[in-house]
Amino acid sequence: MAVEPMAGQPAAHCEDLVKVFRSATGETHALRGIGLEMRPGSLTVVAGPSGSGKSSLLTMLAARDRPSAGTLSVLGRDVGVASTRDLRGLRRRRIGFVPQRSATAVFPHLRAVDQVRQVAAWRGARGRARAQDALAAVGLSERADHLPAALSGGEQQRLAVAIALVGSPELVVADEPTAELDHANADLVLAALLDAAAAGAAVVISSHDERILHRGDRLLRLRHGVLSSETTLRDTTAVIDATGRLQLPPDLLVRFPSRRVVIEDDGGVVRLRAPEEES
Secondary structure, eight states: OOOOOOTTSOSEEEEEEEEEEEETTEEEEEEEEEEEEEOTTEEEEEEOOTTSSHHHHHHHHTTSSOOSEEEEEETTEETTTSOHHHHHHHHHHHEEEEOSSGGGGSOTTSOHHHHHHHHHHHTTOOOHHHHHHHHHHTTOGGGTTOOGGGSOHHHHHHHHHHHHHTTOOSEEEEESTTTTOOHHHHHHHHHHHHHHHHTTOEEEEEOOOHHHHTSSSEEEEEETTEEEEEEESSOEEEEEOTTSOEEOOHHHHTTOTTSOOEEEEOSSOEEEEOOGGGO
């Protein structure tokens, strides 16, 4: 039997997480040794250029894919070894997920209110009122009786967010949840996600929107499949991976064109500087 997470434990935790996609043309390393954890009651924003590994990371945090190497625990389940049935139940009852292509998250044959009610029932929160509240939070009250085909792309995206949030899931993972939205509706979605975090959920979103990047409790930046920096309200830290490699933020990396640094250790402070020939 899988062990439930204890109070105070992270909702998701990974160590040396690796994801490799194989095809006829070779291998693509989407993630290279990621180590991090997601805490209840917090909103984490993941940023990085296209191809940096954001979607691969979020898909695994949502227990929708397994790592190629390393360990990943989500709500007390080891995703690498858990049964397919166990992970399906975990996703249905305890994880809210908004995929990058929001149309894949909605049921085409059900009205908006009915599909939110269905997901609420899976999570033990029955009732039309709960579904209406979830739709109202993302500005869809007037579209509750419409099928997805009658909704715009942005409305479908907001419906996917309502489905993800209804019933108070413990972990919410949203891949670019405001990509198709104007400023006003993006603010509604972000407010709903922040409310979920304030209520105790661990919320993880990816975004390219500069207005959103610093609205969470923590900003993680990915580059070439590695975690390059972590910014909180207090400071920004670079990341040292398991092999001792230091991931410098891009604005600092340009100071070292040869990709070599001189390390100075005075016993209390470690300094990195460019070699003399680059100074």
